[in-house]
Amino acid sequence: MMREPRPDRPSICDYEGSNYRTEFWENQGRDYEDRVERAVLRRLMPERGRRLLEIGAGFGRLTAEYLKSYDQIVLLDYSFSQLEYARDQLGAGSKFIYVAADAYALPFKPAQFDGVSMIRTIHHMANVQLALQQVARVMTDGGVFMLEHANKQNFKAMTRYALKRQSWSPYTREPYEFVELNFVFHPQYMVDALEQHGFAIERRVPISWFRLGALKRVIPAGTLAALDTVLQYSGLLLTPSIFVRSSKLPAGGPTAQSIDVSADPINLFVCPESGGPLTREGDVLYSPKSGLRWAIRDGIFDFKVPLNET
Numbered sequence: 001m002m003r004e005p006r007p008d009r010p011s012i013c014d015y016e017g018s019n020y021r022t023e024f025w026e027n028q029g030r031d032y033e034d035r036v037e038r039a040v041l042r043r044l045m046p047e048r049g050r051r052l053l054e055i056g057a058g059f060g061r062l063t064a065e066y067l068k069s070y071d072q073i074v075l076l077d078y079s080f081s082q083l084e085y086a087r088d089q090l091g092a093g094s095k096f097i098y099v100a101a102d103a104y105a106l107p108f109k110p111a112q113f114d115g116v117s118m119i120r121t122i123h124h125m126a127n128v129q130l131a132l133q134q135v136a137r138v139m140t141d142g143g144v145f146m147l148e149h150a151n152k153q154n155f156k157a158m159t160r161y162a163l164k165r166q167s168w169s170p171y172t173r174e175p176y177e178f179v180e181l182n183f184v185f186h187p188q189y190m191v192d193a194l195e196q197h198g199f200a201i202e203r204r205v206p207i208s209w210f211r212l213g214a215l216k217r218v219i220p221a222g223t224l225a226a227l228d229t230v231l232q233y234s235g236l237l238l239t240p241s242i243f244v245r246s247s248k249l250p251a252g253g254p255t256a257q258s259i260d261v262s263a264d265p266i267n268l269f270v271c272p273e274s275g276g277p278l279t280r281e282g283d284v285l286y287s288p289k290s291g292l293r294w295a296i297r298d299g300i301f302d303f304k305v306p307l308n309e310t
């Protein structure tokens with residue numbers, strides 16, 4: 001589903017109302033991928049953290065994993081309906097904050113998060129630079145960023161290219177859009193982009209070595225996931241998916257110590273259009289700078305379309 005972009009913003013691959021959970025994950029033969037992603041996240045996560053921003057949280061498939069380390073998790077997605085499902089599963093309360101917003105215009109003050117994750121999401125982004133600039137802005141110095149990206153230089157693409165069954169080269173640095181708003185990235189492209197935005201690469205983990213229907217049908221998901229873990233240690237970045245753990249280099253900004261998870265969540269936000277502060281009037285957030293009003297609907301902070309435009 002595509003949303004018409006604001007004139008100054010890249011297009012969004014909008015999952016509003018989609019059946020992503022039931023048509024992609026549940027009973028769809030992806031138990032192996034799900035297990036591998038959870039396991040690698042657990043390995044990459046710092047032992048302790050304060051507030052994590054999960055960008056492209058979707059229906060909250062992976063959110064529970066972050067609870068082991070982080071005191072508070074902010075689930076952000078452009079799809080209100082995905083967040084509604086997540087909220088119904090995880091519940092309201094101070095541990096979870098739900099935010100419907102565009103990753104290209106995060107509605108947060110600077111340095112609010114000592115952790116950010118972005119799994120299976122950046123492959124929908126035509127403007128990686130803008131997305132990473134936003135991530136860097138909202139992170140504290142030393143904060144940990146866990147990013148998963150689709151890898152264009154994978155075995156399958158390399159084989160198909162060699163056999164001339166694929167026209168695009170898996171070796172060139174630029175992202176390749178194989179379906180509208182679905183991109184694959186060269187591993188070095190992503191490293192360069194992260195470094196440009198002030199991140200230091202700590203670890204890269206190639207995952208999903210066995211993403212083949214034939215194998216998945218005959219070998220149990222748990223066995224494949226265990227074998228996957230072994231191969232991950234090879235460090236060979238030739239799989240369809242790569243996890244990157246990086247940290248925001250100190251730049252004289254606030255550190256994790258500045259984060260107070262007991263504070264009113266309203267203190268996190270700014271108006272995504274003007275960057276100005278917001279005041280709360282019941283279930284509405286008001287920006288004196290832009291004159292825009294944003295709704296809080298059923299426990300979800302809705303920064304998609306201002307009330308002024310609805």
Ligand SMILES: C[S@@+](CC[C@H](N)C(=O)[O-])C[C@H]1O[C@@H](n2cnc3c(N)ncnc32)[C@H](O)[C@@H]1O
Binds near residue numbers: 057059077101
């Ligand atoms: C493939 S799903 C992944 C969901 C979740 N991370 C997971 O792995 O189960 C991608 C998610 O990214 C969200 N998304 C895509 N572009 C976005 C943007 N510009 N801002 C916020 N969310 C976005 C979609 O709405 C969707 O829920």
